[in-house]
Amino acid sequence: MSRPAGGSLPLVDLAALHRELGEELEAAVLDVVRSQRLVGGPAVASFEQRFASYLGAGAVVAVGNGTDAIELAVRALEIEPVAEVLVPANTFIGTAAGVVAAGAIPRFVDVDEQSGLIDLDSAEQHVTARTQAVIPVHLYGRMADMHAVNAFASRHGLAVIEDAAQAAGARRDGIHAGAGGDVGCFSFYPGKNLGAFGDAGATVTSDPALADRLRLLRDHGQRGRYEHELIGRNSRMDPIHAAVLTVKLPHLDRFNERRRRAAQWYRELLADHLPDWHADDPASDVHHLLPILHEERDALARELAAAGVQTGVHYPQTVPQTAAFARFDGGPFPSAERRAKLQLSLPMHPHLSREDVERVAGLVDAFSPAALA
Numbered sequence: 530m531s532r533p534a535g536g537s538l539p540l541v542d543l544a545a546l547h548r549e550l551g552e553e554l555e556a557a558v559l560d561v562v563r564s565q566r567l568v569g570g571p572a573v574a575s576f577e578q579r580f581a582s583y584l585g586a587g588a589v590v591a592v593g594n595g596t597d598a599i600e601l602a603v604r605a606l607e608i609e610p611v612a613e614v615l616v617p618a619n620t621f622i623g624t625a626a627g628v629v630a631a632g633a634i635p636r637f638v639d640v641d642e643q644s645g646l647i648d649l650d651s652a653e654q655h656v657t658a659r660t661q662a663v664i665p666v667h668l669y670g671r672m673a674d675m676h677a678v679n680a681f682a683s684r685h686g687l688a689v690i691e692d693a694a695q696a697a698g699a700r701r702d703g704i705h706a707g708a709g710g711d712v713g714c715f716s717f718y719p720g721k722n723l724g725a726f727g728d729a730g731a732t733v734t735s736d737p738a739l740a741d742r743l744r745l746l747r748d749h750g751q752r753g754r755y756e757h758e759l760i761g762r763n764s765r766m767d768p769i770h771a772a773v774l775t776v777k778l779p780h781l782d783r784f785n786e787r788r789r790r791a792a793q794w795y796r797e798l799l800a801d802h803l804p805d806w807h808a809d810d811p812a813s814d815v816h817h818l819l820p821i822l823h824e825e826r827d828a829l830a831r832e833l834a835a836a837g838v839q840t841g842v843h844y845p846q847t848v849p850q851t852a853a854f855a856r857f858d859g860g861p862f863p864s865a866e867r868r869a870k871l872q873l874s875l876p877m878h879p880h881l882s883r884e885d886v887e888r889v890a891g892l893v894d895a896f897s898p899a900a901l902a
């Protein structure tokens with residue numbers, strides 16, 4: 530079988546990242562193994578404290594994954610069962626699944642056509658007497674306007690839960706993604722900008738009472754051994770992941786800067802496909818993903834795959850279009866539905882070279898669906 534010229538280009542290159550930090554990562558994991566503290570303990574506490582100080586937030590409560598973070602945030606805020614939570618229709622399913630796991634009802638809202646992030650005009654139309662919270666999702670690494678979200682929430686008396694799973698390190702107007710609402714939620718799934726060696730997540734809050742409830746909820750509701758104050762979950766972060774995250778955290782800004790450089794190359798070379806998203810405030814986008822919109826998305830993805838370039842679709846359906854969430858549909862959501870048809874994520878990671886980006890952009894530019902017919 531012939532190999533594509535230039536070799537294959539992955540969507541995300543975790544191997545390159547782990548090669549760069551290899552020795553430090555291995556030493557940190559070995560320390561945990563040798564310590565025999567395999568659940569909780571000092572490695573988790575140390576990561577929590579470092580990440581809180583990085584974010585400028587009062588407390589980080591590490592949990593098992595990003596979906597649990599959303600669920601525990603909804604529960605810690607004491608959102609009543611069957612209350613409604615506003616969720617963008619264009620997001621990863623975990624945002625909405627966390628809401629349902631907490632016993633609340635996701636009420637979907639449309640997204641802004643250009644950014645793909647929550648559209649507050651649509652949110653306004655979906656607020657009811659039962660709405661108790663809103664979840665801005667900083668999708669693709671782009672930060673929603675937290676001043677506007679917080680103003681909207683306080684007008685309606687809503688709690689704000691940020692889904693910052695894709696936006697570790699993003700800042701907008703001096704606010705860190707995850708530290709701008711009542712509770713921020715992170716996923717440290719390996720491919721995220723800050724990724725563990727498996728599933729992990731965190732909640733962030735500057736409210737001590739919320740932090741206290743989150744700590745109880747993630748650990749069987751117990752304050753001390755067998756002192757169960759709440760019906761909680763088992764959603765603790767494994768110390769191996771905490772140790773890995775502690776090694777990676779000091780490199781996060783540097784790696785995000787490299788993502789920005791790659792995004793800038795894409796922007797220069799593919800201006801027609803990339804509406805200029807916050808070029809004036811580059812720190813507000815940490816480019817977890819690099820989505821373009823293309824009318825012939827699937828054919829283009831096939832052509833790129835044939836040339837050895839891996840792409841992804843984030844996401845091919847809006848959440849309410851999935852079979853799982855159809856019963857919560859409150860659409861239509863024209864902008865989210867349009868994006869679901871057109872968006873295609875091109876390779877994006879800190880180890881992309883200018884040549885890599887030129888190769889991808891050249892293929893996208895040269896692609897002509899008519900030539901396939």
Ligand SMILES: Cc1ncc(COP(=O)(O)O)c(C=O)c1O
Nearest residue numbers: 594595596621623624694716718
């Ligand atoms: C926007 C968003 N929300 C929530 C999640 C859920 O996180 P996890 O996969 O760690 O449960 C993810 C990640 O996968 C995500 O990208």
